[in-house]
Amino acid sequence: DTAVSQTPKYLVTQMGNDKSIKCEQNLGHDTMYWYKQDSKKFLKIMFSYNNKELIINETVPNRFSPKSPDKAHLNLHINSLELGDSAVYFCASSPNRGRAGYPEAFFGQGTRLTVV
């Protein structure tokens, strides 16, 4: 009954390959995110989708393309992988903002991508 689940947990691939990371949330949230944790341990937002619509798109190479088939899923496809793409990628989701203020984001367990 995992709330936010990502697959795969580990991904090792060669430079130049295309790969996808899948994310699903069963919390009924309307908003989903992708964050990247680089080698310096910084967690940085990449994308945000609300009800399948792209809301936030930070400065990310266009080799990265998020796809949201429905509001419970936000997949990340990466083309022409490069060594610098090696990182841990976290999917997250949050409910819509209510009177309580900003709702907290719930994170998946992360996908460790290693490009060799």
Next chain:
Amino acid sequence: DQQVKQNSPSLSVQEGRISILNCDYTNSMFDYFLWYKKYPAEGPTFLISISSIKDKNEDGRFTVFLNKSAKHLSLHIVPSQPGDSAVYFCAASAGTDSGAGSYQLTFGKGTKLSVIP
């Protein structure tokens, strides 16, 4: 440019004592602050948050203090327990959300807390 800074990469505390984790920020537009806890090979888990209209929020053993004039917040854990050993991330969000609750969190680098039995 780090907008959220956690200057202590690690902290060791004896079980039963108080743990104090610090966080500084530079962006005066931040109006909501959160602490996340992360175990190895798991995603961050929300711990506690505070709005900029408050200076303190308490939840059980966890208390977050916010000093807006100093742009500083801290997380107090008392009493500390071995199960609290984890990496703690401070995060902040600016005043505008991008739509229907879609908002951007800016994270610090984290502080690894070790609670010694």
